[in-house]
Amino acid sequence: MTQATTVNDSTQQALENRLLAPRFYRTDYKALSTLDVTSVREEWDVMMANFAADTNRAHFKQSIEFDPASLDVDPELKRDFLDLLVSSITAEYSGCVLYQEIEKNVENQDIAKLMRYMARDESRHAGFINRALKQLGVAVDLSVLKQTKEYHYFRPKFIYYATYLSEKIGYARYITIYRHLQRNPENQFHPIFNWFERWCNDEFAHGEAFALMMRSDPRLLRGHNKLWIRFFLLAVYSTMYVRDHSRPKLYEAFGMDPTAFDYRVFEITSEISKQVFPMTLDTDNPKFRAGMERLLALSERAEELHAQGGVLNKIRRLGVMAQSGLTFARLYFLPTLPNTLPEQVCTSPAW
Numbered sequence: 001m002t003q004a005t006t007v008n009d010s011t012q013q014a015l016e017n018r019l020l021a022p023r024f025y026r027t028d029y030k031a032l033s034t035l036d037v038t039s040v041r042e043e044w045d046v047m048m049a050n051f052a053a054d055t056n057r058a059h060f061k062q063s064i065e066f067d068p069a070s071l072d073v074d075p076e077l078k079r080d081f082l083d084l085l086v087s088s089i090t091a092e093y094s095g096c097v098l099y100q101e102i103e104k105n106v107e108n109q110d111i112a113k114l115m116r117y118m119a120r121d122e123s124r125h126a127g128f129i130n131r132a133l134k135q136l137g138v139a140v141d142l143s144v145l146k147q148t149k150e151y152h153y154f155r156p157k158f159i160y161y162a163t164y165l166s167e168k169i170g171y172a173r174y175i176t177i178y179r180h181l182q183r184n185p186e187n188q189f190h191p192i193f194n195w196f197e198r199w200c201n202d203e204f205a206h207g208e209a210f211a212l213m214m215r216s217d218p219r220l221l222r223g224h225n226k227l228w229i230r231f232f233l234l235a236v237y238s239t240m241y242v243r244d245h246s247r248p249k250l251y252e253a254f255g256m257d258p259t260a261f262d263y264r265v266f267e268i269t270s271e272i273s274k275q276v277f278p279m280t281l282d283t284d285n286p287k288f289r290a291g292m293e294r295l296l297a298l299s300e301r302a303e304e305l306h307a308q309g310g311v312l313n314k315i316r317r318l319g320v321m322a323q324s325g326l327t328f329a330r331l332y333f334l335p336t337l338p339n340t341l342p343e344q345v346c347t348s349p350a351w
Ligand SMILES: [Fe+2]
Pocket: 092, 095, 121, 122, 125, 202, 203
């Protein structure tokens, strides 16, 4: 029997390795062990004391009061909401597994201890989403996910850039949705969004940890590494843009324009990322915006061809993917904005 026939739909969706789906990662644990945080020791110790204080411990233990039948009146919204939850639980659990694996495999005790705290938080986040999914009758089997999902190898520096960005973007997304729904409570169709304010503080703190790790070795933020940083900024932003636009009913229910939401999230993330990254993407450049729209249209076309099936459509899809690659390259070579802020540490979510 194949995996597809033994797990439920949401687990199957979480297992899929489609281009835009969250992935699971492994890295070079020996190389990661060599990171020396001595130069940022003072800030490191404050951060670790905050993790030890564990102020969000009780937050994710509260029960979610919700009548699942209320979602059945709008099946399209339910589909988009489930897509959001499954993609979020995959991302949260991917962080949990990565941090656990690093903790298990590194000799560096500073890193191991940090990873234990962050895995604790991500495990809570994933568990909490799974409780919401369970109420809707579609919990994801996390043990199947851990054992079966394909793992991708990333060099440690790629883990720093990508994970730093996804933690900060996670913070920016949660807080933007939370604040919007506070202003528009009639659009809050599920109570899970009430948890986002304190939830985003965890993601903010995880991002801070990666910022400190990168600042402990400034070579990671200079020279040819700037090209990698630029690449990861664009990859993370464009993936988010395409994914958010694939859930129109969700944003309609929020009373939000997904384009405006995404540019607000880019703005917050870019501003925060100035704490480490030497440049930001010029997301207000009309060419940047047109390029993102083009990537979105091409991604929708590729999905259509995939859904239609057949050999000819497979070839057509390759052509569409080549055009996506070219569009991504054009976006990559657009001028970036130099980071004019002096090196600084953002220690609290002021957004
Ligand atoms: Fe998380």
